Each structure stands twice: as structure tokens, then as C-alpha cells.
Amino acid sequence: MTDPHPRGREAAQRLRHLVPAGAHAYSKAADQWPATAPPLISHGQGAWTWDMDGHQYVDWFAGLTCCPLGHAHPAVTQAVTQALQRGTAFQLPTLAELEAAETFLGFVATGDDMVKFGKNGSDAVDAALKLARYATGRTHIAKCAEHPFFSTGDWFIGTTAARGGTHPEPATRTLDFPYNNTPALEQLFTDHGQHLAAVILEPLRFTPPDPVFFARLRTLCTTNGTVLVFDETVTGLKYHLGGARTLTGIDPDLTCWGKSIGGGLPVSALTGKRALMELGDHARPRPGNPPLLLLSTTHGSDAAGLAAMRATVHQLATTDAIPRAHATGAQLRTTIGGILADAHLDTHIRLTGYDCFLNIETHGTGHISGPQLKTLFLAELIRAGALVRGIFYPTAAHTAKHLHMTESAVRHAADTCRKALDGTFLPPAAPNRPL
Template identity: 75%
Template sequence: MDDPHPNGRAAAARLRRLVPAGAHAYSKAADQWPPSAPPLLDRGEGALVWDVDGHCYVDWFPGLTCCPLGHAHPAVTDAVHRALTRGTAFQLPTRTELDAAETFLSTVAAPDDMVKFTKNASDAVDGALKLARYATGRALVAKCEQHPFFSTGDWFIGTTAASGGTHPEPAARTLNFSYNDTGGIERLFAAHGDDLAAVILEPARFTPPDPAHFTRLRHLCTTHGTALVFDETVSGLKYRLGGARTLTGVHPDLTCWGKGIGGGLPLAALTGRRELMELGDHTRPLPGRPPLFLLSTTHGSDGAALAAMVATVNEIAATDAITRAHATGAALRRAIHEVFTDNGVAGHLQLTGYDCFLNIDATGNSNVGAPQLKTLFLDLMIRSGALVRGILYPTAAHTAQHLESTTRAAQHAAADCARALDGQPGQLLTAAHRPL
């Protein structure tokens, strides 16, 4: 059959000769997507993206969740344009940094006292753990083993299958615990509490936090002098304006933010209480101890990204964008659940998690395994013009029309998944893209 992506495939091949794996993030590489995925995207607007061959898709994971207002939102692009005309890089702190710090701390990160901006969340997370080790004089850190990614730093990535090139010592000082497992966290502290510099986890992902567990975790961290670190790289600006940490009933000592806070521009942040954050002030070293450079990044003060953050946060707050995104997610969940039920696949395909962050779960049978079933569903969704990966991220940019076209795509996909589960040959589309 004819290839509907000739320009995209040729361009992607050229890119792969110049960039390892043809992508700057592993999750964007071709091996992470079904065969029908467009090889290269060209542009985006709101909830839509276009590939280099001109096909249009409803984007359900915009910017790897970096675009809470959708692509190229006017408030964000206007703010960036104004920043560019004033200059974006200077050799001294700027008024933009003051505006950004005041906005972020008062609107998103309250009641944290201080913030340090950087360009990616790995730097913010690594900075948080470096600060915790400095404050406590301890070496061990503990991470939630259910949360898939914290950092490219050796302390984390060295514990994964992608440990190539890492030094083994940091990974050897990293311990694991399970989410919402109070008994497990008590055993962790009983064995290592006096040696733990930090405990790090996402406050929420797909499973709701147990307030009783988090209360106990907070108590143990406080009692043992261990820094409690929440990683809101993914969850920030999705669950609530103040982050998913507001769902736990406790407040961490340090919080790492990323992805969506820049409105599509590269920006991350570390926030926390003053007595910890001020340890990172190299102009005020502690007596008898060397100064600490918590985070020192030339581009953490980039004026365009900071202006984009201020515009994004203010727009979300002014338009109640998070509530609207949750409503869109709830409508999407209902519609797709109805499609699954009507096609008899509700026992094998379902949406789990919060309305703002929906996970696609698959359960196979003797005819088709769970991974193959999920891949088939995603492949058929993309062929019908809904750019979907394993997670659906509704935003304020998604409209009723986008919901309608995505529901139609799900109908086509679920029908073919039902045939696969029954052991019948599927009726795959004859082209890799069929707009609805």
C-alpha cells in the first residue's frame, strides 16, 4: 500500500543520521510509538498538530504534557515575543526573575518560601537531593519504585536498565519503597532512618494518595531529620494549580517542578522552605563548611521561558483552565468507556487514573497479549487521527469537537480490538492515516 508519510520518513531518516535515535528524548523515538505514528511533526495549534506530510491529529499528550494550554497559546506566545524584544540573557539578575519568582511562589508553590529555576527537571531533582545531603550530612536516598522516572543523574538512572556509563556508587546508595505502603515505609526508616538524607516520590500519578500514609511518612521524615521531596515534574499544573501535593494532606520540605510550568518552553524549578533553600546561597556559607552551589545555571534566568511561565500560570488561574481540563477528561472517560462497553472490550481495555491524566490499561487473553492489544488500540487511534500514546492528557484546549472525533476513532479501534480478542482477523485500515 502507499506510504502516507513519504516526506516524514525521508526527513526522519536524515534526522537519525544527525541525532542519536532521531530524537532528543527517548520517549519521542520511533521505537516508542506504533507503526502508524507520524515520523515528524511540523506544527501545532491548540489541541491539534500537523505532520510534515500535512496530516492533522488531535494531540492527547501535547509536548509530553509540557503544554497545559495547548500549542501556541496566544497569551504565551505574546509574552515570549515581548520578552524577546527586551533581550533574554544578561550578566546580572533581572526584573523578570523577580516577577517570575513572586508569581510562581504565590500562585503555584505556596507556602514555599524560595525558588530556583533551571532548564530541566533532572537538574531540579538532583539539586534537591544534593541539598538534602548537604543539610543532613547523609548519603542515602529512597525513591518510590512505582514512579518511572526521576532524573538522568547516576543516583537514579544507574538503578535502571539504562545504567550504561553511570558510576555504581550513587546507585548503590539509592533505596526503594512502595507507594502508599505504610508498613514498608516504617520498615525503611527502622532500618535506615538515621542515614536517610531524603525520600523522594511523586505525590500522585494514577493511584490516589492515602492521606493516612502520607501523614505517617511526613512524621517519620520530621522525626528522623530526613528531607521529604515531592517530584511534581509530571503532576504539576494538572491535578490542581498548587500541584498534586495538595491531595496528600501534608507539605514536603522540597518540591521539584517541570514540564508544564513553562507553557511549552524549557523550564523547571525547585521550591522549598527558607531554612533549607538558603543553604544553597553560596554568598552565605555556613561556618566551617564550604559554600554550596545548589543550582547554578546560565539559562535558569532565561527571560523568554520565565515570561512564558508567568503568562501560563496567570492564564490558568484567570480562566480556571485546570477545572475545565478535568471536565474534558471526565467527558472523554465516559465516552470511551461507553465505546469499550458497546464493543465488548471493557474487560480488556479501560481508562484508569484521574480525569486530568488517564492511563490506558490493557488485559489480554489467549488470542492476544496485553502489550499487543494496547499497541493495536493505539495504532488504530493514530490511524484515525487521534495522536494517543499510553496516557491521555486533556487540556483546556480540547473542545467538544475534539472529543467527538476522538470517540469516533476509539469506536474504530475498539471494534478491531474486539475481533483480535475473538481470534478473528482484524480489518486494519488500508492507509496509515484516515482523518475523521
């Protein structure tokens, strides 16, 4: 069969020769995608992306969910262009930092008093835990076991299969607890409460938060003097402008933000109450304690990124972008569910989660496993022009045209998966897609 990606494959080989794994994020590397995925992306606009060989795709992951308005949104592009024309890096604080802080605390992290900006989620998460250790004088961290990624810091990555090069000691002070499991949470505090500097978790992923669990979590953290940290690197700006923490019924002590808050540019943030956040003021250390370097980054004040954040937040706050994305997700859920039911696949492939963040869950049979079925489903979606990596992330840029093209791709993928489950699978020819 003729390779549909000759230019992309050649360019990807050159990139891998120069960049380890050929990607700057592990989730973008070739081994994380089906073989039908384009080797390299050329460019994007709205909810479309194009590869090096001219194939056009409906993009359902928007730059690892970093682009809630779609690629190259005009308001974000204009704001960044204006920032570039005024200069982006200075040796003293800038007006851009004040305006960014006022915007973020006024519209997104409402209820929090202070913010520190960084460039990626690990910046914010590691700073939050450093602050928690400093505030409590303790060293142990408890993380939610079901939530897949928090940081590249040794305290977390040292507990995973990717622990090569880490110092082993921090990982020994990292504990796990299950999401929405109140008895297990209570046991965690019974056994380790006096050592816990912080508890960190995402407010939710695909399972709705149990209000009893979260109320007990808040009480246990307060009673034991443990800092409660919500990681909204993924969830921020998707469920509500104020993040998914609004769905839990409680307020955390610190919140970490990233990905979509920059509208496609690298921006992260740590927010919290003044009593905690001011401990990160190195000019005002606690009596008897050494100064704390909370989050000191050369480019946390980058004016282009902060301008992109302000433009993104303004668009989400003043338009129906978030409700529209949710409505798109609801329509997508209904359409895909109907196709899967018609193909008698609904017991093997289904969508879980909220309309703004839909997970593809698969269950196999004796001759094809769940992961194999998922890989096949994704491979055929991509072959048919829908660029999906296990999650559908609807954005404000998705329209009826994108839904129609995705419906066709799902029908194609469902037909192939049905044949695979029946044992009559034949590799299909690549269907037509716009170029």
C-alpha cells in the first residue's frame, strides 16, 4: 500500500534525529499514536489541522486541550501580536503582569487572592507542594491514584515507570488514595495525617465528584493542618470559566492551572489565599525560617503568553464559547452513541465523562482486547479524517461541518470494529477525505 505520508514521515525522521523521541511531550511521540496518525502537523486553523502531506483533519484534542477557542483564534493572535510589538521580557515587573493577575483572579480563580504565573503545569504543581511543605513543616504528599499525571518532579514521576534519573527518596514520601472513596481517605489520614503536607488531586476526570467525599476531604485537611491542592491543569476552563473545582462543593487551599488558560501559548498559574501565597514572598520570610523561593521563572512574566491568557479569558467570559462547546459535546455524544448502538458496539465502545471532555472506553472479547479495540477504533477514525487520541475535547471552534465529518469517520471506524469483533476484519482502503 502506498504511504499516504511520505513528506511527513521523512520530516519526522529528521526531527527524531535532532530531538529525543522526535517530540517535546511524551504524549505526542509516534509510539503513543496509531500508525495511521500523521507523522507531523503542518498547521491549524480553528478546529482543523493539516499534515505535511496536505491531509485535513477535524482536530478533537486541540493541542493537548490547550486551545479552547481553536487554533490561531483571531483575538488571541491579535493580542499576542500587539504584545510582541511592545516587548515581552523586562528586568522589572510590568503592567502586563498586573493586568494578567487582575484578569485571572477576577474571572477564573475567583475567591483566590494571589497568583503566580509559570510556563507549564509542573511549574505550578511543584511550587504548590513546595509551599505546602514550607507552610506545614511536613514532607509527605498524598496524590489521587486514578489521576494519571501531576508533574515531572521526582515526588511524582519517581512513582511511575518513567522514574529513570530521579532521586528515589522523594517518591517514598508520596502516598496514594482512591478517588471518591471516603473510607480509604479517612484511613489515609488516620495512618499518615500528622505527616501530610498536602493532598493533591484533580477535581474530577471522567467520574462526577461525590459531594460526601469532597466534604470529608475538606474537613480532614482542615482538621489535620494539611494543604488541599486542586490540579486544574487539564480541567481548567473546560467545565466552567472558574474550572471544575466549582463542581466539588468545596474550596481548595491552592489551585494549579495550565494548558487551556494560555489559549495555545505556554502559561500556567498557581492561585490561593493570601495567608498561604504570601509565604512565597522571599522578601518577607517567616520568622525563624529560611526564605522561600516559591516560583521564580524568567518567563513567568512573558508578556506574549499573558496577553494570550487575557484574550482567551475575555472571549470565554463575554461570549457563549463554553456553553457552545458543551452543546457540541452533547450532540457528539448522542451521534456517536447512536452509531455504536446501530453497529451493536455499545457494550464494547462507549463515551464517558462530561460533554466538554469525553473519554472513549473500550471492552474487548476473547480474541480482541479492550486496548486493541481502542487502538483499532482510533486508527480508523484518524484514517477517515478525525484526529482523536482517546478523548473528544469539543471547543468553541467546532461547527456542524466538523460534526458531520466526524459522524462519517465514526461510521467507518464502527464498521471496521464490528468486523474485528465478528472475526471478519479486513484492512480497509483509506476513505476519501478533503485535501
